[in-house]
Amino acid sequence: xxxxxxxxxxxxxxxxxxxxxxxxxxxxxxxxxxxxxxxxxxxxxxxxxxxxxxxxxxxxxxxxxxxxxxxxxxxxxxxxxxxxxxxxxxxxxxxxxxxxxxxxxxxxxxxxxxxxxxxxxxxxxxxxxxxxxxxxxxxxxxxxxxxxxxxxxxxxxxxxxxxxxxxxxxxxxxxxxxxxxxxxxxxxxxxxxxxxxxxxxxxxxxxxxxxxxxxxxxxxxxxxxxxxxxxxxxxxxxxxxxxxxxxxxxxxxxxxxxxxxxxxxxxxxxxxxxxxxxxxxxxxxxxxxxxxxxxxxxxxxxxxxxxx
Amino acid sequence: xxxxxxxxxxxxxxxxxxxxxxxxxxxxxxxxxxxxxxxxxxxxxxxxxxxxxxxxxxxxxxxxxxxxxxxxxxxxxxxxxxxxxxxxxxxxxxxxxxxxxxxxxxxxxxxxxxxxxxxxxxxxxxxxxxxxxxxxxxxxxxxxxxxxxxxxxxxxxxxxxxxxxxxxxxxxxxxxxxxxxxxxxxxxxxxxxxxxxxxxxxxxxxxxxxxxxxxxxxxxxxxxxxxxxxxxxxxxxxxxxxxxxxxxxxxxxx
Numbered sequence: 113x114x115x116x117x118x119x120x121x122x123x124x125x126x127x128x129x130x131x132x133x134x135x136x137x138x139x140x141x142x143x144x145x146x147x148x149x150x151x152x153x154x155x156x157x158x159x160x161x162x163x164x165x166x167x168x169x170x171x172x173x174x175x176x177x178x179x180x181x182x183x184x185x186x187x188x189x190x191x192x193x194x195x196x197x198x199x200x201x202x203x204x205x206x207x208x209x210x211x212x213x214x215x216x217x218x219x220x221x222x223x224x225x226x227x228x229x230x231x232x233x234x235x236x237x238x239x240x241x242x243x244x245x246x247x248x249x250x251x252x253x254x255x256x257x258x259x260x261x262x263x264x265x266x267x268x269x270x271x272x273x274x275x276x277x278x279x280x281x282x283x284x285x286x287x288x289x290x291x292x293x294x295x296x297x298x299x300x301x302x303x304x305x306x307x308x309x310x311x312x313x314x315x316x317x318x319x320x321x322x323x324x325x326x327x328x329x330x331x332x333x334x335x336x337x338x339x340x341x342x343x344x345x346x347x348x349x350x351x352x353x354x355x356x357x358x359x360x361x362x363x364x365x366x367x368x369x370x371x372x373x374x375x376x377x378x379x380x381x382x383x384x385x386x387x388x389x390x391x392x393x394x395x396x397x398x399x400x401x402x403x404x405x406x407x408x409x410x411x412x413x414x415x416x417x418x419x420x
Numbered sequence: 421x422x423x424x425x426x427x428x429x430x431x432x433x434x435x436x437x438x439x440x441x442x443x444x445x446x447x448x449x450x451x452x453x454x455x456x457x458x459x460x461x462x463x464x465x466x467x468x469x470x471x472x473x474x475x476x477x478x479x480x481x482x483x484x485x486x487x488x489x490x491x492x493x494x495x496x497x498x499x500x501x502x503x504x505x506x507x508x509x510x511x512x513x514x515x516x517x518x519x520x521x522x523x524x525x526x527x528x529x530x531x532x533x534x535x536x537x538x539x540x541x542x543x544x545x546x547x548x549x550x551x552x553x554x555x556x557x558x559x560x561x562x563x564x565x566x567x568x569x570x571x572x573x574x575x576x577x578x579x580x581x582x583x584x585x586x587x588x589x590x591x592x593x594x595x596x597x598x599x600x601x602x603x604x605x606x607x608x609x610x611x612x613x614x615x616x617x618x619x620x621x622x623x624x625x626x627x628x629x630x631x632x633x634x635x636x637x638x639x640x641x642x643x644x645x646x647x648x649x650x651x652x653x654x655x656x657x658x659x660x661x662x663x664x665x666x667x668x669x670x671x672x673x674x
Contacts, residue, residue: 179468
């Protein structure tokens with residue numbers, strides 16, 4: 113559009129701070145009938161593993177109050193198919209691609225980072241140490257500061273791409289994880305991934321999600337996500353990408369004020385795939401009207417009396 | 421794929437919580453029988469996910485058949501002409517075009533929706549379709565006058581309150597025994613689809629079945645609507661279907 117919304121995540125320059133969250137926007141190419149995907153600040157693609165993954169037994173999604181549960185299990189086409197069949201078209205269309213990576217070991221995360229470092233058309237990596245729906249890796253890394261730091265350090269060594277680490281709200285001490293990840297060389301943090309929840313069909317007395325637990329997302333978790341962005345903003349110096357139930361421009365502003373430099377739209381993409389585009393347009397209007405860059409909002413919540 | 425901002429033009433309230441919603445946008449609503457749309461009203465954050473509905477009509481107006489069974493569908497049937505409706509579509513793979521064989525359409529409950537559209541689209545070159553329509557009770561059989569005008573209608577209810585007593589499989593099996601070359605198009609509960617598929621495969625009759633599944637995106641991105649196919653692999657209702665060849669899901673190799 114122009115540079116009113118230009119955003120920096122470390123060295124990485126973005127046209128605007130509005131991204132779409134991994135798992136809610138496929139590989140981006142599915143949406144080209146509906147919008148110019150190059151307008152999005154970035155697209156965090158569906159989590160990619162070294163090998164294709166089939167995902168969990170159904171049912172994998174169900175609706176909950178102002179949100180949804182999912183237990184997809186990181187079903188994805190794998191590194192080769194992504195790089196050969198998706199990335200070239202994404203590049204051609206001018207999409208800014210964040211590759212969300214998932215490994216079951218530190219070595220796998222590092223190997224993915226090494227490979228994507230050489231791939232043409234990748235703007236940044238988002239290290240997914242926070243998926244609640246897989247048996248190994250995922251959230252287990254994200255819950256423990258030492259393990260999270262080890263994955264981050266290995267990825268950092270393997271690539272010169274910007275490294276974003278996606279945090280889990282289930283970490284017993286999220287501040288410790290965030291600081292450890294920053295110390296291990298992450299360029300930015302994205303938060304939050306989903307929170308485990310469950311739902312029961314009382315007629316059949318069966319869980320409404322195949323693996324019993326699923327990750328809760330949507331506006332239902334927004335206040336929790338906002339609180340965590342606010343908390344983490346107090347203890348780290350690297351930029352934060354706020355995620356959690358953002359459905360409109362006002363929600364996005366809340367996250368900026370709490371401490372986010374950029375935001376990701378997730379579940380709301382299902383409600384309306386044009387949500388992120390609409391937020392970009394409204395943010396643009398707002399920034400022109402107020403003669404500011406969105407970065408001027410980051411962490412600008414006004415609290416009259418300290419709440420410590 | 422389109423994301424249409426629509427206005428509801430007409431709501432035809434039918435019995436048993438069913439309603440036929442007609443809507444229009446700035447442009448024509450497109451789609452083929454068996455394809456679906458993701459639909460949501462302008463109602464804030466709950467329910468947040470759109471609902472998938474088979475298209476029943478396309479053109480200057482689109483139409484869907486809604487049965488109020490939960491929060492989202494309740495809200496939809498209570499909408500009024502003039503209300504805003506967000507419609508994304510057409511989604512998924514529809515039914516194959518009927519050939520010169522006799523089309524046998526088998527509907528269970530709200531599964532009548534895509535087959536009503538299909539019956540409406542069958543032209544003079546194709547033999548007059550047979551429409552087998554089953555439900556629990558007579559009040560659950562909707563739009564039968566319209567179906568009567570499009571096909572030879574055979575009604576069946578589990579409680580015997582209308583037409584034959586029993587399940588759609590009985591008239592279907594009888595029909596396939598009469599020796600007329602046929603092809604089957606089905607939509608209904610999973611148990612019914614499985615039974616119809618078995619009958620079709622035993623008779624060596626081509627059979628296309630339309631599935632329903634909880635889904636979020638409607639376009640193949642979230643991977644939420646997985647079902648198992650005959651080889652134990654996952655297929656996605658929204659992007660591989662919702663219409664599948666019966667053998668793909670129930671037959672294994674043949």
